[in-house]
Amino acid sequence: MTGESDELGARLKVYEGQPAAVSGMGKDPVNLPMIRHWCEAMGDTNPAYEGPEAIAPPTMLQAWTMGGLSGHVGRTGAYDELLTLLDEAGCTSIVATDCEQEYLKPLRPGDRVAFDTVIESVSERKTTKLGTGYFVTTRTDVRVGDDLVGTHRFRVLKYAPSRKRPAKKARRPRPVVNRDNAGFWEGVAEGRLLVQRCADCGTLRHPWLPGCNACGSLDWDTVESSGEGTVYSYVVMHHPPFPAFDPPYAVGLIELAEGVRMVSNVVGVPYDKVRIGLPVRVEFRRHEDEDGALTLPVFRVVDVLDGEA
Template identity: 65%
Template sequence: MTGEAAGNGQDGPDELYERLAVHVGQVAAAGGEGKDPVNEPMIRHWCEAMGHPVPADGSAPATMLQVWTMGGLSGHTAGTARSSAYDDVLALLDEAGCTSVVATDCEQEYLRPLRPGDRITYDAVIESISPRKTTKLGTGHFVTTRMDVQANGELSGTHRFRILKYAPARPPDPASPRADAKPAVRATRPRPVVNRDNAGYWEALERHELLIQRCTGCGTLRLPWLPGCNACGCPDWDTVPAAGAGTVFSYVVMHHPPFPAFDPPYAVALVELAEGVRVLGNVTGVPYDKVRAGLPVTLDFLTVDGEFTLPVFRSVEAGEG
């Protein structure tokens, strides 16, 4: 979710933004070192937690890029703390009342596989700070940092991380209606993040097709879409359409917190498709309290706000819905 996607509008330039903007381009962290080299146990534990097979060539899944830079519960070793410039940005926002923070976006680019034994170093820069934005959460600024991750001194990937530091919006007092109050506007769903790696997935949904990536190296199927194969590391792939049959593997019922454009309670399921991959989606055609693991479902499509399409899953059991 970028500032432009999340904000209801951009306020005019102000003194705070001018003070923040001078930090753009300054170092956020320098000379950082991973606490451990890339290693097989961490790769195995991550793959088990994510439900992915360990890549056949022993390399780390590309999406583990940030893992090797984390400090863990004990924090980073001396000399790898973030810079005073980044702390200054956060302090300026705190002083202005922007004391709340939410992570809004993460983008990664992978340039080479990471293999056991690789020593990880990294540097980070404050890449951008947005002008003041007014969002439903409140008013604040989006701060984006870019981390360049090196393996044995060679650039292996880039990690961009964006936060919103904001002053929480105060809920309106129903006992004091404003004279200039406007009619309520129907809330819209959050928009999906579409990028070069997943654009084909969203385009296919508009055609009422759910496309599964297939590695052309080893034939492994995968959802969600990824830039490369977790099984063998091959970057080449094609797609196969999902047949539509599936089974609820796991689910949650959302009761709280209520969110605009959603009407709780409702069920969100992790559905295992007949092809063996799993995908998240709402369950329809059955009351939320009747959803269960093992429920047979079939693929359906929901057009949201007349703008984009999502996969949903309808119960196929007789008498349900």
């Protein structure tokens, strides 16, 4: 992975345009139970996803093509060969970087999806904070019968982990503050958890948006949350490590007493004791570094499990 020439990059470029899956078939037809599970997990109550005329949420496009642990019939060896070349060159780590989806037609319960996947592009060698490697993009065209219903592009970085150690504690990344959410962060700095409220229909919303997702009104005010809530869902972060953080740690989707949900750290119990349904209360933590002071809301468990603090 060192030196000026990039012989590996030239070998990888050969795989551009090669198929990664041909005539793959979704393991299950589009179905209402999966749609229901998805909507419950996302908190999406759109009526278009219910009843006899239901359609599938467009963002489920990839879900209908996933092969699970046993994989798919139709998978070719080209993608595995490309990844093996990268492994042999020391690019043994992988992280998903982004995906792009295009929706052309709605999917409905009973539809059987077929798909073809191609290795669309392999980048030149790139050096990132994680390490040096290559971005690999695949494109999956999803069809029902002869109709193209959507396209899914998925990009990963396959890299050799950097062995450099930071000389000093890394600075904590700052939230992106813009004109739409500045009021929220101003409230946090004052130790207040503010929730946007539509001035027309009264619907509460988070994250902060310029308009109401219920009625479309652009007028709004705020209410101050009590800070009480429960863990609606959570993940435990192990990888990738980031110098400003100390994994493993729990990140929760918190349902506030007012009914909206927000993402933040869950503290007060060990990461492996976090559970769905735990009662929590907001706590404002102040961080100091070279960039100045930063206050962030986290959620502390208010009832300790099994006597552990």
